[in-house]
Amino acid sequence: MHTNYYFLRQLAPALEALLTGLRFVECFSQDRDEVVLVFAQAKGKQNYYKPFYIKAVLRPDFSGLLFPQTVQRARNNSVDLFEEVTNSLPGQEEVQGNSDETVEANRPGRAVIGVRSFLNERCLAILLEDKYTMLFKFFGNRPNLLAFHENTVTDLFNQKLLTDRQLVLDALDRPIDQSWEAFEKAGYDHRKLFPTFGKVVNEWLNEQAVNNTLTTPEAKWTLIQQTLQQLEQPHYYLTKLHHKPTLSLLPLGDIQRELMDPVEAGNRFFITYNGLTAFEHEKGNLLRLLEKRRKRAEALIEINLQRIVDREEGASHEEMGHILMANLHDIPVVSGSKSPETVTLTDFYRDQPITIRLKPDLSPQKNAENYYRKAKNEKIEEDYLTGQITAREEEITLLDRQKADLEAIQTLKELRRYSKQHNLQSDQLANQLASGDTTNLFKEVIIDKFRILIGRNAKNNDLLTQKYAYKEDLWLHARDVAGSHVIVKYQAGKPFPKNVIERAAELAAWYSKRRTDSLCPVIVTPKKYVRKPKGLAEGQVIVDKEDSILVVPRE
Structure with a gap:
């Protein structure tokens, strides 16, 4: 929950108090998924006073921010980033010993003028002078750091996330109707109104609803409003949830420590999680x-x-x-x-x-x-x-x-x-x-409540036909060519509808070497007539009794 929406909302003003007036003087990376931002009072290139560091880890499986006291930059294997934003700018500076004389001097970086979060979105922005913005994007397994000039992306940390170049800064706020009326229209499913809750908050709501035997929509709505108030309060719990260190704004799991400052809470969680x-x-x-x-x-x-x-x-x-x-x-x-x-x-x-x-x-x-x-x-x-x-x-x-x-x-x-x-x-x-x-074992399609399972390869075909199919199931395969085994699962007392058989045959044709044919003959038979004697290669079977159907291959 380190990059949870509600944590970012409270982190933004705390960072703004620390960063406003400092300049964004340097940005570098010495690890594939890590980037370091340096903010400081600066006079002259590499002449920093009171630097403030932000170290961002942007891995698909974990993203978060650390605010260390010092960062040692390696002499080798490090690269400067976002130089358009940290480049030197001309400015007026007094000559030492003569307050009346000024000269043009190089002043690195751009000054921080604010830090903000976004409505219903897991992003954190550091606002800089000259209409530049550094944006931390924490979208699931696609975290990134982006530079904006006004509304347009000018640079990315992870260049492989090509769709990030299409982001528009002013469009990141996401208004959602979170009223009681919207709750009613959503069938009392709060997840449609509050997608930013995430797993931890939803688990808290479920636990509270069960413990307090809340069954009516009105009671659940009251619980949601109380939870929102708690999420806006400056309490941070370093806890262990499902055997994993978690930073929570709610007292959930095996609580190890309670903190009041979001920067300190973020640091302690980051160190705990990455120190495992x-x-x-x-x-x-x-x-x-x-x-x-x-x-x-x-x-x-x-x-x-x-x-x-x-x-x-x-x-x-x-x-x-x-x-x-x-x-x-x-x-x-x-x-x-x-x-x-x-x-x-x-x-x-x-x-x-x-x-x-x-x-x-x-x-x-x-x-x-x-x-x-x-x-x-x-x-x-x-x-x-x-x-x-x-x-x-x-x-x-x-x-x-x-x-x-x-x-x-x-x-x-x-x-x-x-x-x-x-x-x-x-x-x-x-x-x-x-x-x-069968989740992730086979491809699966549902037609009129009948389950159609499709083998992924020769070995997977054997698994489907020999281990998972039963004699009452319907077995299909494109005639005379290599292809997937297809099974339509039998339902007690129900005949296989014609449209289900035709759809399964279309899939058998599509997942075969006849995919590009205009018409494909497909074997259709109960699985009890399909057998695999010893010695046959993977995916090969013998069909003792069969019918066939002519269909157009269709995915």
Whole structure:
């Protein structure tokens, strides 16, 4: 939270008091992701008085500011930056010993006239004379330092961030309607109104809402307003959150120290975070990984429990089959032995009427048999859901034990040995397959609630077809050419819609060597007819029974 929007709002006036009147005399870098700015009272080139240093780290994984007392510039491997801004300017200077005589002298740099933050944006600007501005931009994993002349970017620290050249200084302020009415229109989702809160503030809000059992929108809105007031107060907490040093404006996590000055708070956090040893970094990363997996397992348990509850509400497929068989004589027959689309009968399980949907092209007795078949699949699915819950509960027990083991480890060597022995870094695939979570494993498309999974390469195709696809799923592949395996996941009791099959075939054609063809034949078959005998190369399979469809390749 070092570059959090609310921290920058309070840092700006503190820096303004320290920098106003000083000159921006030098800027250099001696590290790929670090830049040092020097401000001072100056008379003559390299003749500085009372220098003030800002050291900025601008890495994708961490960005922040340090205000050190001294900075030693290396003789080699350092480069001057932003020389257009720090160049010498002509000015009037008195000749020593004669107050009545003045001469033209070189005065380095431009004077600081102010420091400002921006509305709802993570930026900090140092305003200089002659309409120059040095802007620290802390946008996620794209931090940068930019020089502006008036509204136009004149130079960048990270030249690879090409879009930064399009930034307009006056357009950085981002007004957002943060009223109660806007909160209502946003469906009471505060994140749409306050994107600058970030993970720490949102975690604080969730924790407060749970602890105080806040359920109504009005109560949540009151909490948000109270939190905004706290964020504007000069209290800074150096805390540890999720095993990581954090600078927070809210009393959250394992608080190590409370500070009142934003410059001192920024310094202490910067030193603490960047002073972590390799052991502390790796241990914290592993503990966060275990906690992430635990939350995922808890979420999957909740999802599967809800599925079981949803299935138990109302009549089951087996009960509807029994009700149909017990009331065959009451079901009207339409055109021969066909059935109506719906029929209302007496539910003798609950002693109330029940409306049951029927397939008109089947007889009442065949409809009952269809419900019995669904009941069999329902039992299989219920057993699967129960098994998933048990597996996730066992996973949570294992994760808790591993977390306790990690917390007790005190050396890097022991930590790495434990991680390797327990496969902590590489068991993500097994967990994803066991949980049904395919995030980042395969390309995924959702069409009418049907999941379409696409293999990324030959090895990934084998993983998709052999490990993740089940016999009821639909398997597709462009005919006679190399390409991705495509799977449409089966949904119990639901036929594959024609538009879903066609879309999956278009994707199979696109992710194949026939991408540029005007039309492409695509194999379509249930996965149970796809097999991989020993000896076949990665991605190769044998299809025992197939249909085909002709489509236009489309991404």
